[in-house]
Amino acid sequence: xxxxxxxxxxxxxxxxxxxxxxxxxxxxxxxxxxxxxxxxxxxxxxxxxxxxxxxxxxxxxxxxxxxxxxxxxxxxxxxxxxxxxxxxxxxxxxxxxxxxxxxxxxxxxxxxxxxxxxxxxxxxxxxxxxxxxxxxxxxxxxxxxxxxxxxxxxxxxxxxxxxxxxxxxxxxxxxxxxxxxxxxxxxxxxxxxxxxxxxxxxxxxxxxxxxxxxxxxxxxxxxxxxxxxxxxxxxxxxxxxxxxxxxxxxxxxxxxxxxxxxxxxxxxxxxxxxxxxxxxxxxxxxxxxxxxxxxxxxxxxxxxxxxxxxxxxxxxxxxxxxxxxxxxxxxxxxxxxxxxxxxxxxxxxxxxxxxxxxxxxxxxxxxxxxxxxxxxxxxxxxxxxxxxxxxxxxxxxxxxxxxxxxxxxxxxxxxxxxxxxxxxxxxxxxxx
Numbered sequence: 001x002x003x004x005x006x007x008x009x010x011x012x013x014x015x016x017x018x019x020x021x022x023x024x025x026x027x028x029x030x031x032x033x034x035x036x037x038x039x040x041x042x043x044x045x046x047x048x049x050x051x052x053x054x055x056x057x058x059x060x061x062x063x064x065x066x067x068x069x070x071x072x073x074x075x076x077x078x079x080x081x082x083x084x085x086x087x088x089x090x091x092x093x094x095x096x097x098x099x100x101x102x103x104x105x106x107x108x109x110x111x112x113x114x115x116x117x118x119x120x121x122x123x124x125x126x127x128x129x130x131x132x133x134x135x136x137x138x139x140x141x142x143x144x145x146x147x148x149x150x151x152x153x154x155x156x157x158x159x160x161x162x163x164x165x166x167x168x169x170x171x172x173x174x175x176x177x178x179x180x181x182x183x184x185x186x187x188x189x190x191x192x193x194x195x196x197x198x199x200x201x202x203x204x205x206x207x208x209x210x211x212x213x214x215x216x217x218x219x220x221x222x223x224x225x226x227x228x229x230x231x232x233x234x235x236x237x238x239x240x241x242x243x244x245x246x247x248x249x250x251x252x253x254x255x256x257x258x259x260x261x262x263x264x265x266x267x268x269x270x271x272x273x274x275x276x277x278x279x280x281x282x283x284x285x286x287x288x289x290x291x292x293x294x295x296x297x298x299x300x301x302x303x304x305x306x307x308x309x310x311x312x313x314x315x316x317x318x319x320x321x322x323x324x325x326x327x328x329x330x331x332x333x334x335x336x337x338x339x340x341x342x343x344x345x346x347x348x349x350x351x352x353x354x355x356x357x358x359x360x361x362x363x364x365x366x367x368x369x370x371x372x373x374x375x376x377x378x379x380x381x382x383x384x385x386x387x388x389x390x391x392x393x394x395x396x397x398x399x400x401x402x403x404x405x406x407x408x409x410x411x412x413x414x415x416x417x418x419x420x421x422x423x424x425x426x427x428x429x430x431x432x
Contacts, residue, residue, distance in 0.1 A: 012341030049108030049370025051351035054308025095138035105397030122167035193218035207248035272301025282323025
């Protein structure tokens with residue numbers, strides 16, 4: 001396949017007339033300033049494919065139901081109420097609709113932080129990975145890649161056993177979780193990763209088992225999203241959650257710490273020296289009243305920033321990119337803390353790599369052939385949608401006109417047709 005991209009972001013710069021050649025789902029040539037009347041021209045602004053580095057697919061059914069009032073903890077109670085209702089079929093249907101919404105927003109890879117493993121009361125399905133397989137199969141139906149971050153979740157809090165719906169999350173101990181994880185197999189488009197839910201949800205003496213089981217694959221962890229988590233860790237161990245993870249060997253180049261909202265300067269330095277990723281989810285962090293994380297400080301320390309939509313109050317990587325900058329404007333009363341190229345890298349190359357797809361997220365020779373084509377003349381992008389800055393600060397997911405994943409085009413207007421009704425039906429059945 002040979003295509004002439006009218007405008008494209010290559011190596012962080014907007015170039016005109018970029019000729020790409022694609023073979024077996026990868027870019028085999030990328031040539032700027034090209035002209036060839038015999039090659040199909042793709043109008044608009046071409047970006048690399050987005051990766052949603054932190055997703056809980058079933059949370060999509062919470063949108064609009066939990067925003068009115070309350071705290072993180074009241075939100076969590078509503079989430080638990082939803083989790084009680086789901087089985088593999090309902091989860092699959094909801095995930096197909098949710099991942100389709102992601103595809104329409106330009107997301108080519110999703111990192112699914114998956115902890116809803118078992119049946120009501122913790123009863124095992126005949127296939128103990130039935131819920132995880134439902135998510136993998138949903139991504140395949142939609143045509144996006146997935147990294148299933150199978151999550152170890154054992155306790156209700158430090159020193160408190162799992163209870164109620166949390167029994168559906170727990171394998172009993174980390175060794176049993178690791179055995180179940182070992183039954184999952186990666187493919188080219190569906191990778192298996194691991195997650196340690198948080199320092200609250202895995203006993204400290206079992207964290208090493210999780211780290212060992214995750215060797216060679218992505219390892220994600222919720223970290224310091226709430227001040228209460230920090231306080232609990234300090235009371236229990238005299239350590240911050242970051243220090244607890246470091247003592248367990250959970251920090252390193254394959255580790256992604258999600259949220260990182262309430263970190264000390266020592267925490268930030270530790271994460272930078274360990275060459276970790278930190279995944280911010282700005283929309284969710286605003287929605288839940290979590291706070292504003294030290295993004296610029298983390299990046300300065302050497303941390304690679306990634307982005308996710310987490311609870312799916314919004315599924316829009318443009319919104320998450322802008323959120324990284326806009327939140328810090330509010331916190332510092334300064335503008336321009338993040339360059340557009342840095343924001344794009346967070347949503348593309350860094351997020352892809354955090355999920356184990358370090359061969360995606362760039363329009364470059366050898367990379368997976370992912371493209372997101374933005375309409376440069378929508379009501380939002382008109383006058384500014386032909387370059388990177390305009391795309392980052394003006395566009396929304398609604399301006400995505402076409403998406404390519406591993407060399408395969410998706411006609412987004414056709415995919416969007418009827419999506420609202422499909423989402424509505426899937427959400428209604430999830431709550432039934």
